[in-house]
Amino acid sequence: MKITRREFFKLTGLAALAAAVVGCDWDKDPVISYPLVDAKEVTTICPYCSCGCGAICYVVNGKLVSVSGDPDHPINEGALCSKGASLLNLNTVYNLRTHSPETNPNRLTKVLYRAPYSKVWEKKNWRWAMDRIARRVKETRDATFESQEKGVIVNRTLAIAHLGSAALDNEENYLLAKLMRSLGIVNLDHHARL
Amino acid sequence: MTNHWIDYQHSDVIMAIGVNTAENHPMSMRWIDRARERGAKLISIDPRLTRTAAVADLWLPLRPGTDIALLGGLINYTIEKELYQREYIVNYTNAAYILDSGYFFADGIFSGYAEGSYNRDTWSYELDTEGNPRKDPSLQHPRCVFQVLKDHYARYDAETVCKIVGCSREDFELVASTYCATGAPDKAGNILYAMGITQSTHGSQNVRATAVLQLLLGNIGIPGGGVNAQRGEANVQGSTDMAMLYHILPGYLNMPQGMDHPTLADYNAKETPASSYWSNKPKFLISMLKAWWGEKATPENDFCYQWLPKLDGKNHSHIAIFEAMARGEIQGMFVWGQNPAVGGPQAELERKALENLDWMVAVDLFETETASFWRRPKADPASIKTEVFLLPAAASYEKDGSVSNSGRWIQWRHKAIEPPGEAKSDLWIADQLYKALRYHYSLGGVFPDPILGLNWDYGQGEEEPDIEKVALEINGYEIENHKPLENFTKLAADGSTACGCWIYSGYYNDLEDPPAKRRIREQKGIGTHADWAFAWPLNRRILYNRCSSDPSGKPWNPKVPLVFWEGGEWRMNDVPDFAWKDNPPENTAQSPFIMLPELQARLFSPGMADGPLPEHYEPAESPVHNVLSSQQNNPVITWWQGLGKLATREDFPYIGTTYRVSEHWQSGIMTRNSPWLAEMAPEMFVEISVQLAEKLGISNGSQVFVSTPRGEIKAVAYVTRRLKPMQVDGKLVEIVGMPWHWGYRGLFPGDSANVLTPHVGDPNTTIPEYKAFLCNIRRA
Numbered sequence A: 001m002k003i004t005r006r007e008f009f010k011l012t013g014l015a016a017l018a019a020a021v022v023g024c025d026w027d028k029d030p031v032i033s034y035p036l037v038d039a040k041e042v043t044t045i046c047p048y049c050s051c052g053c054g055a056i057c058y059v060v061n062g063k064l065v066s067v068s069g070d071p072d073h074p075i076n077e078g079a080l081c082s083k084g085a086s087l088l089n090l091n092t093v094y095n096l097r098t099h100s101p102e103t104n105p106n107r108l109t110k111v112l113y114r115a116p117y118s119k120v121w122e123k124k125n126w127r128w129a130m131d132r133i134a135r136r137v138k139e140t141r142d143a144t145f146e147s148q149e150k151g152v153i154v155n156r157t158l159a160i161a162h163l164g165s166a167a168l169d170n171e172e173n174y175l176l177a178k179l180m181r182s183l184g185i186v187n188l189d190h191h192a193r194l
Numbered sequence B: 001m002t003n004h005w006i007d008y009q010h011s012d013v014i015m016a017i018g019v020n021t022a023e024n025h026p027m028s029m030r031w032i033d034r035a036r037e038r039g040a041k042l043i044s045i046d047p048r049l050t051r052t053a054a055v056a057d058l059w060l061p062l063r064p065g066t067d068i069a070l071l072g073g074l075i076n077y078t079i080e081k082e083l084y085q086r087e088y089i090v091n092y093t094n095a096a097y098i099l100d101s102g103y104f105f106a107d108g109i110f111s112g113y114a115e116g117s118y119n120r121d122t123w124s125y126e127l128d129t130e131g132n133p134r135k136d137p138s139l140q141h142p143r144c145v146f147q148v149l150k151d152h153y154a155r156y157d158a159e160t161v162c163k164i165v166g167c168s169r170e171d172f173e174l175v176a177s178t179y180c181a182t183g184a185p186d187k188a189g190n191i192l193y194a195m196g197i198t199q200s201t202h203g204s205q206n207v208r209a210t211a212v213l214q215l216l217l218g219n220i221g222i223p224g225g226g227v228n229a230q231r232g233e234a235n236v237q238g239s240t241d242m243a244m245l246y247h248i249l250p251g252y253l254n255m256p257q258g259m260d261h262p263t264l265a266d267y268n269a270k271e272t273p274a275s276s277y278w279s280n281k282p283k284f285l286i287s288m289l290k291a292w293w294g295e296k297a298t299p300e301n302d303f304c305y306q307w308l309p310k311l312d313g314k315n316h317s318h319i320a321i322f323e324a325m326a327r328g329e330i331q332g333m334f335v336w337g338q339n340p341a342v343g344g345p346q347a348e349l350e351r352k353a354l355e356n357l358d359w360m361v362a363v364d365l366f367e368t369e370t371a372s373f374w375r376r377p378k379a380d381p382a383s384i385k386t387e388v389f390l391l392p393a394a395a396s397y398e399k400d401g402s403v404s405n406s407g408r409w410i411q412w413r414h415k416a417i418e419p420p421g422e423a424k425s426d427l428w429i430a431d432q433l434y435k436a437l438r439y440h441y442s443l444g445g446v447f448p449d450p451i452l453g454l455n456w457d458y459g460q461g462e463e464e465p466d467i468e469k470v471a472l473e474i475n476g477y478e479i480e481n482h483k484p485l486e487n488f489t490k491l492a493a494d495g496s497t498a499c500g501c502w503i504y505s506g507y508y509n510d511l512e513d514p515p516a517k518r519r520i521r522e523q524k525g526i527g528t529h530a531d532w533a534f535a536w537p538l539n540r541r542i543l544y545n546r547c548s549s550d551p552s553g554k555p556w557n558p559k560v561p562l563v564f565w566e567g568g569e570w571r572m573n574d575v576p577d578f579a580w581k582d583n584p585p586e587n588t589a590q591s592p593f594i595m596l597p598e599l600q601a602r603l604f605s606p607g608m609a610d611g612p613l614p615e616h617y618e619p620a621e622s623p624v625h626n627v628l629s630s631q632q633n634n635p636v637i638t639w640w641q642g643l644g645k646l647a648t649r650e651d652f653p654y655i656g657t658t659y660r661v662s663e664h665w666q667s668g669i670m671t672r673n674s675p676w677l678a679e680m681a682p683e684m685f686v687e688i689s690v691q692l693a694e695k696l697g698i699s700n701g702s703q704v705f706v707s708t709p710r711g712e713i714k715a716v717a718y719v720t721r722r723l724k725p726m727q728v729d730g731k732l733v734e735i736v737g738m739p740w741h742w743g744y745r746g747l748f749p750g751d752s753a754n755v756l757t758p759h760v761g762d763p764n765t766t767i768p769e770y771k772a773f774l775c776n777i778r779r780a
Helices: A005-022 A126-144 A170-182 B005-010 B028-037 B051-055 B067-080 B086-092 B145-154 B158-165 B169-183 B203-216 B236-241 B264-271 B277-296 B299-307 B318-326 B347-354 B426-442 B467-475 B675-680 B690-696
Strands: A040-045 A054-060 A063-069 A092-094 A101-103 A111-114 A122-124 A146-149 A152-163 A185-189 B013-017 B041-045 B058-060 B189-193 B227-229 B332-336 B359-364 B387-392 B401-404 B409-413 B563-566 B569-572 B654-659 B685-689 B703-708 B711-720 B726-728 B731-733 B735-739 B773-779
Touching: A040 B409, A063 A092, A111 A126, A122 A126, A126 A152, A126 B332, A126 B359, A126 B387, A126 B426, A152 B299, A152 B318, A170 A185, A170 B236, A170 B277, A170 B401, A170 B426, A170 B467, A185 B318, B005 B028, B013 B067, B013 B169, B028 B041, B041 B051, B041 B169, B058 B169, B067 B145, B067 B158, B067 B169, B067 B203, B086 B203, B158 B169, B158 B726, B169 B189, B189 B203, B203 B227, B236 B401, B264 B277, B264 B299, B277 B299, B318 B347, B685 B690, B690 B711, B690 B773
Parallel strands: A152 A185, A152 B332, B013 B041, B013 B189, B041 B058, B189 B227, B332 B359, B359 B387, B654 B735, B685 B711
Antiparallel strands: A040 A054, A054 A063, A092 A101, A111 A122, A111 B387, A146 A152, B401 B409, B563 B569, B654 B773, B685 B735, B703 B711, B703 B773, B726 B731
């Protein structure tokens, strides 16, 4: 389904009018080309500032077609700011030539690797990258591990740092806090200190 | 935040200091406006006429870095005009406590100072024969906290304050009379702050000054009141709670120090106070150790306490990490959803330091300046040894998980779509990383026990980890049957409970209906929305809420009662923040701050690195001398080697300051890659006053260079009346303001303001001083 920006506005305008006249009794046929009807609604929280505004993701056939303010959310009551209103762009942008939605071309979609002294990124697969990272971490940790300081057990390495992140979820942060400390890493910091 | 966003509707006066809330937390204005519809006033304290200032009832332009002078002036005004709430401070704070006779303050220095640090022994209370602090509820004793506070801030008279801050006497009087009127028992004053307060070499004391003022006015623990830190990121509250910081473990337990805490018994003895809710600390730590090392953690091995790394007594914060990296002491780095090459202070120093790494693992949605430091402008990749892995992450709505907003509401985000290409959730990446490490350590290695012994079973192979298992572990469960714990009051110190982060206990205590996923709006009430998500701790929406009622339990403001005594029982619109069960008002009237050993709030605090009372010092770089004392800067600042020479007033005559715009977010990596936002705010700019532009022959829209000893940037000049020169101690001072969102990647690259900012920070937190430095500006 391809739809121009103009057609989109025309259709949404008509849809709003229809909704006003007949309430929620949608006529299924004409709205086939209207992206939000029959879309799956999934609630989310805006990832930008800390207001914690609610937003709704509209999903059709597994594709994100729109993100708008959640009218049921008690903090923002349906409203969003400029950043919140652009949430769609994190995943999807409109191609300026074709007017079709497409995955934001700047998103990272493959593991990228830069070898020492190289001038380029190389695409790699996850399994290779995870194995290589684990080897490097182990190499550094094991070469710099301090078991004791002045007779006290300290079990740490000062040669590895971990930065981040306020952009991660609580559950992700928790697992990383646990994992990094199990490795003995104490150089830990993130956005809260900036 | 002590309170939460919706609660702003109950404020009578809102003072936004060091926060541009209309532009950077736009939705806050919804609730500020709700209050204003009832007649509330909004005051904006900011160097610029921001959009917050533009819509405020009062705007006081303040020279960057002089917040303590202003707040000290308001404290003095409150005491001098007797606008403080006497019954509140006598009962709910340490105002009546008599201080140690050795305590003194003279010419900018507190007692106990020697060679760049303080011995805090004299910042303490005089004890009676039974070892309890002596008090004078009449507040007359010359050494009681109230009198010491009064003397300290008597120096902050209106004339002196205006001289330092650079505002007019009229503006000061207007702000003081408007804000300090909230000392009336039924009035609520609300202080909002953000990085304008914290990013300073006295940032922690700036925050303390807001707290002291709020306590004097009886504005803590009440609806519409509070000290409300408006945090900058969707989950910076949660990532702090989860201890993505060197000095704490999840739930604000101090990290073990090698010298102080060699064993669990030492840790518990030194870290557990006799009074306050922290007396339960061993339950929190041992339950965390059980969550981390499961069956391996037994009473016999001190629950694997020795598997935790211990600190070396040194600073390991952001600035310290980059100083160590610049010295070549750090070989590998994970940088996860963060972009220090743009967001860190003295960015060129930090970018250069990255070249010393052997390896870097960066995880993000887009290619950051940090991940691509090796191909930044003027860098020579052929001479940079670092091996870089850039891992593609999922965006917020491409995965499940919870985030904690400024009001401590933990809200669940549901996965709407699959991430693009091979991008993966950070949870999956963490799980795969652990599995790869476990495999390699299973083959041998140095002290593999804490890694191999880690309690880690969230999913098989390469499947997405079961996030509910992680949530349950954070919430806490009974070891015997893995049943979720109702909340942290059920934790034990004997190894029978596991809990990853005690303050979150209760957020996921019902697997069928987890509180963090609840979406029931309040139909009638005061806007606490108790059934919408979960607020830590214990779903409490306003902290210290015993203070919302007088000592006898009567609400100070009967129109918005929060927790109050009526008909022989406590009635509540929130979860009480005190020992309320079977406890009448008289038993709870002097213990409303359950996390402090005094059980009363600290107007005078012994816990700070740089003084028990906030004192004005000039920023590390300032165009003027300190008017209040001969101590120019905070005397316990760490002067890092990487900082190099400070800017001189002769070569760098203008105050530089940094801030954000609505269309961009932090280092800009998400918003500069969003076409809609990048189009709205495409270019790096600097704001200068009309007067400065005329003096330097700079026209609006032309290119300029801004420089400091750290570096130089190019940007578009934005000549504006939003900034005006200020009269500071008889000298005309100009401000050069700039956003810090740009870098060398993204749809519209631009120079980074942080090339200019200094590697110097607050002595308590080491947060960098981004908000006030010296710079120069010239036509390009």
